[in-house]
Amino acid sequence: MQVDLKLDEEQRQIVAMVRELAQERIAPFAAEWDEREEFPWPVVEAYREAGLFALAFPETYGGVGASAVTQVLVVEELAKVDATAAIILAVQWLGALPILVAGSEAQKARYLPKLASGEWLAAMALTEPEAGSDVAGLQARAVRVDGGYRLTGQKKFISHGAIADVLTTFARTGGPGAKGLSAFIVEKGAPGVRVGRIERKLGLRASNTAEILFDDCFVPERHRIGEEGEGFSIAMRTLDRSRPAVAAQALGIAEGAFAAALQYAQERRAFGQEIARFQAIQFMLADMAMGIEAARGLVYRAAHLVEEEGRGGGRLTTANRYSAMAKCFASDVAMQVTIDAVQILGGYGYIRDFPVERFMRDAKITQIYEGTNQIQRIIIARSYLDLAPGP
Amino acid sequence: MIDFELTETQRAVRDFLHWVAEHEIRPVALQADEEGDVPLELLRRLKELGVTLDTLPGGGASGGDGEAPEHQRNRLAVLAAEELAWGDAAVAISLPGAGLGGPPVQLMGTPEQKERFLGIFRDPEPRWGAYALTEPEAGSDVAAIRTTCRKEGDHWVLNGTKLFITNGARASWNVVFATIDPALGRAGHRVFVVERGTPGFTVGRIMEKMGLRASETAELIFDECRVPAENLLGGEERYRQGEGFRTAMQTFDGTRPMVAAMAVGIGRAAYEYTRDRLREELTLSRPIPRYGVIAERLSWMERELHAARLLVWQAASMADQRIPNSKEASMAKAYAGTVATRVCAAAVELLGAVGLRHDRWVEKWFRDIKVFDIFEGTGQVQRLVVARRLFEPYGLRV
Numbered sequence: 105m106q107v108d109l110k111l112d113e114e115q116r117q118i119v120a121m122v123r124e125l126a127q128e129r130i131a132p133f134a135a136e137w138d139e140r141e142e143f144p145w146p147v148v149e150a151y152r153e154a155g156l157f158a159l160a161f162p163e164t165y166g167g168v169g170a171s172a173v174t175q176v177l178v179v180e181e182l183a184k185v186d187a188t189a190a191i192i193l194a195v196q197w198l199g200a201l202p203i204l205v206a207g208s209e210a211q212k213a214r215y216l217p218k219l220a221s222g223e224w225l226a227a228m229a230l231t232e233p234e235a236g237s238d239v240a241g242l243q244a245r246a247v248r249v250d251g252g253y254r255l256t257g258q259k260k261f262i263s264h265g266a267i268a269d270v271l272t273t274f275a276r277t278g279g280p281g282a283k284g285l286s287a288f289i290v291e292k293g294a295p296g297v298r299v300g301r302i303e304r305k306l307g308l309r310a311s312n313t314a315e316i317l318f319d320d321c322f323v324p325e326r327h328r329i330g331e332e333g334e335g336f337s338i339a340m341r342t343l344d345r346s347r348p349a350v351a352a353q354a355l356g357i358a359e360g361a362f363a364a365a366l367q368y369a370q371e372r373r374a375f376g377q378e379i380a381r382f383q384a385i386q387f388m389l390a391d392m393a394m395g396i397e398a399a400r401g402l403v404y405r406a407a408h409l410v411e412e413e414g415r416g417g418g419r420l421t422t423a424n425r426y427s428a429m430a431k432c433f434a435s436d437v438a439m440q441v442t443i444d445a446v447q448i449l450g451g452y453g454y455i456r457d458f459p460v461e462r463f464m465r466d467a468k469i470t471q472i473y474e475g476t477n478q479i480q481r482i483i484i485a486r487s488y489l490d491l492a493p494g495p
Numbered sequence: 496m497i498d499f500e501l502t503e504t505q506r507a508v509r510d511f512l513h514w515v516a517e518h519e520i521r522p523v524a525l526q527a528d529e530e531g532d533v534p535l536e537l538l539r540r541l542k543e544l545g546v547t548l549d550t551l552p553g554g555g556a557s558g559g560d561g562e563a564p565e566h567q568r569n570r571l572a573v574l575a576a577e578e579l580a581w582g583d584a585a586v587a588i589s590l591p592g593a594g595l596g597g598p599p600v601q602l603m604g605t606p607e608q609k610e611r612f613l614g615i616f617r618d619p620e621p622r623w624g625a626y627a628l629t630e631p632e633a634g635s636d637v638a639a640i641r642t643t644c645r646k647e648g649d650h651w652v653l654n655g656t657k658l659f660i661t662n663g664a665r666a667s668w669n670v671v672f673a674t675i676d677p678a679l680g681r682a683g684h685r686v687f688v689v690e691r692g693t694p695g696f697t698v699g700r701i702m703e704k705m706g707l708r709a710s711e712t713a714e715l716i717f718d719e720c721r722v723p724a725e726n727l728l729g730g731e732e733r734y735r736q737g738e739g740f741r742t743a744m745q746t747f748d749g750t751r752p753m754v755a756a757m758a759v760g761i762g763r764a765a766y767e768y769t770r771d772r773l774r775e776e777l778t779l780s781r782p783i784p785r786y787g788v789i790a791e792r793l794s795w796m797e798r799e800l801h802a803a804r805l806l807v808w809q810a811a812s813m814a815d816q817r818i819p820n821s822k823e824a825s826m827a828k829a830y831a832g833t834v835a836t837r838v839c840a841a842a843v844e845l846l847g848a849v850g851l852r853h854d855r856w857v858e859k860w861f862r863d864i865k866v867f868d869i870f871e872g873t874g875q876v877q878r879l880v881v882a883r884r885l886f887e888p889y890g891l892r893v
């Protein structure tokens with residue numbers, strides 16, 4: 105399917121390069137990684153070689169400084185063949201964002217170049233067993249001690265949690281509610297950090313999703329990001345900027361499934377003709393295509409707004425409405441498109457020989473993480489409503 | 496007469512099978528999914544308890560089901576199917592017995608054949624029959640099967656491949672649809688019972704699937720496979736007017752409501768799990784009220800499943816009263832397959848990350864459910880069947 109937004113020459117080149125990389129170094133192996141539930145290190149290697157990690161980092165820190173639109177184009181392209189591979193990039197950028205939006209010069213200088221090259225991997229650990237959607241309800245505690253903090257608590261469902269060299273995380277330094285939170289950087293191997301269970305999941309099975317346990321873990325003061333009490337704000341400023349990438353994953357998954365269904369429908373014959381001649385199939389394809397095109401418009405628009413509004417590290421407003429729409433809409437489309445792609449392939453859709461069942465399993469997750477779609481709907485509605493804070 | 500009350504027998508069957516589902520099937524289901532196989536131990540135990548596929552479908556295919564009153568057999572079957580699938584659908588379709596192979600033998604077999612092929616299920620050891628219609632190049636388009644058969648003396652020689660055959664590898668015999676000449680279309684179809692060990696019959700791949708992973712889905716290969724003439728179901732006489740094809744189709748009138756009932760069973764499992772889990776969660780205090788959305792989604796799930804169940808009951812009840820039910824059976828299947836898939840998708844979403852976890856039930860139900868819109872006639876095929884029944888009386892061809 106053609107990208108009908110006007111890409112500049114550089115974007116076109118990057119997308120072409122990523123497409124080739126995806127075809128050669130990811131597509132042939134994705135099914136096997138999924139089956140084995142093994143983190144695909146060869147993908148990390150491929151991104152390092154191609155310099156993909158650098159895209160989202162400023163030039164001053166060894167990055168390329170590519171726009172948010174370019175970033176989503178790349179994630180989308182990768183997700184067309186394998187969502188797990190796509191989030192390897194997205195999670196790297198997510199993990200770095202708290203430092204990008206609120207880190208000190210020293211923190212930026214220490215971490216960003218190594219993250220841009222991919223020498224180090226990053227993760228962002230926000231979610232806890234009792235606080236997913238409800239970020240203000242985080243329970244992990246950081247108690248002030250001489251020279252820093254002692255962190256205690258449990259983080260759950262953290263992408264790349266077990267393999268990251270740098271973890272940006274959030275814990276309570278003050279009282280209850282949003283104002284009591286602060287952000288920290290924890291390096292791999294710090295005493296008192298332990299990796300708990302690695303989740304086995306419906307989809308993104310090769311992706312590393314881990315539990316992180318902090319037990320009296322010492323974090324030096326210089327590893328606090330921003331001010332004490334700024335944690336909630338940093339988390340929100342991070343998610344404000346990362347949402348278009350999740351939307352792009354969903355979009356890519358949908359496109360991958362659509363392409364597979366489209367090809368199959370023109371090859372498979374029943375009742376003496378290609379099944380693509382049946383209206384039942386054509387209507388499904390038409391709905392898939394409409395959803396994808398509409399999602400694409402939203403995703404690129406959201407990325408564009410994030411780019412415009414996102415310079416500097418502040419909170420975004422207009423962009424959030426569209427990021428929330430893009431994430432919610434694209435992931436709902438991805439779910440329906442992948443379910444229908446399985447349907448179009450019939451019995452073959454249900455078995456592992458074809459990629460559509462994997463796409464269907466992967467799509468589900470995009471409706472849930474980085475704010476479930478219910479939360480996105482709340483964000484969208486509130487962006488229009490003019491209500492005083494409720495009871 | 497519309498009567499939604501269950502009879503004493505129906506309630507007893509339902510309650511018993513619910514107990515079995517909860518206490519025998521559930522405890523092994525996650526492990527079975529993980530290992531890709533149902534433990535023989537469980538199947539033996541279920542057989543001891545009298546829970547086999549023959550006590551269910553399109554009517555006690557292999558005898559042994561004397562207690563089920565004739566006039567409520569289909570209603571009992573759908574109640575049973577829902578409960579067993581609530582326990583685990585992969586186990587439900589792996590239960591010992593003639594399975595989908597039962598109805599064709601029952602419908603077409605000579606008394607001698609019925610005794611020979613269905614008699615084996617009286618054995619206390621679990622045994623299976625299977626139904627092999629689908630081929631790599633012919634699924635919905637049943638008339639397009641390419642597995643050939645030719646008569647050679649007192650044998651038939653079969654050549655071809657069957658795909659996606661549930662229990663096909665472990666079965667003592669498969670009901671195999673073949674054709675004497677593809678050019679003849681439906682009229683060329685012949686139906687055989689091919690026993691395990693027949694020369695020229697081998698099992699190919701066992702398919703790796705998204706869901707129902709504990710259920711065996713096999714490829715069957717027939718290479719100059721020599722089947723004794725007495726294994727042609729019903730004898731040659733029966734095939735003069737395309738009986739083979741009609742049998743393939745007739746099987747579905749009884750089995751589609753059952754498959755639809757299984758879809759309802761899976762959907763209900765997902766619904767109940769989500770409801771109970773969220774009920775616990777709702778008691779925790781959260782700063783942002785979310786009862787509105789959750790209440791709406793849960794009541795929507797219950798509503799859709801209930802509507803699907805009523806369609807299933809109607810189709811089954813018509814079958815019991817010997818009223819033609821193709822339209823209703825297909826409506827039930829199409830509706831249940833679609834809504835149960837949506838319900839399972841919603842369950843995952845409502846539970847957040849927990850819904851995706853491999854060691855929790857809902858991700859499994861989400862993987863299991865999709866095929867219920869595919870096998871036993873895809874959703875599109877069901878809609879075609881309904882459309883035909885709607886328009887053909889007016890002389891319109893669909």
Ligand SMILES: Cc1cc2nc3c(=O)[nH]c(=O)nc-3n(C[C@H](O)[C@H](O)[C@H](O)COP(=O)(O)OP(=O)(O)OC[C@H]3O[C@@H](n4cnc5c(N)ncnc54)[C@H](O)[C@@H]3O)c2cc1C
Pocket residue numbers: 195227228229230231232233234235236237238260261262263264305308313469472473474475476477478479482783784785788789844845846847848849851
């Ligand atoms: C594969 C995977 C990778 C992940 N990676 C990361 C990561 O790298 N870092 C990280 O920090 N987290 C990560 N997560 C966690 C993810 O962001 C959370 O799962 C998500 O935010 C939802 O939180 P929860 O699971 O606790 O669900 P809950 O918050 O418990 O929500 C349960 C349900 O209630 C609904 N709900 C909640 N509040 C409301 C409301 N106010 N109104 C209406 N409905 C509501 C939700 O939409 C959902 O349907 C990951 C999760 C997965 C599955």
Ligand SMILES: Cc1cc2nc3c(=O)[nH]c(=O)nc-3n(C[C@H](O)[C@H](O)[C@H](O)COP(=O)(O)OP(=O)(O)OC[C@H]3O[C@@H](n4cnc5c(N)ncnc54)[C@H](O)[C@@H]3O)c2cc1C
Pocket residue numbers: 372373374375379382383384385447448449450451452454595625626627628629631632633634635636658659660661662704707712866869870871872873874875876879
């Ligand atoms: C787990 C599993 C177990 C199974 N068990 C058995 C078994 O025990 N025995 C057995 O014989 N088979 C079995 N099957 C096969 C199953 O019945 C077929 O997969 C099913 O009939 C669909 O056929 P197909 O896969 O060839 O799809 P196709 O017929 O190729 O259909 C592909 C797509 O085209 C659509 N389509 C086809 N024709 C039309 C039309 N005229 N109008 C509109 N749309 C159309 C279909 O709806 C579907 O979306 C099983 C399959 C699975 C996955």
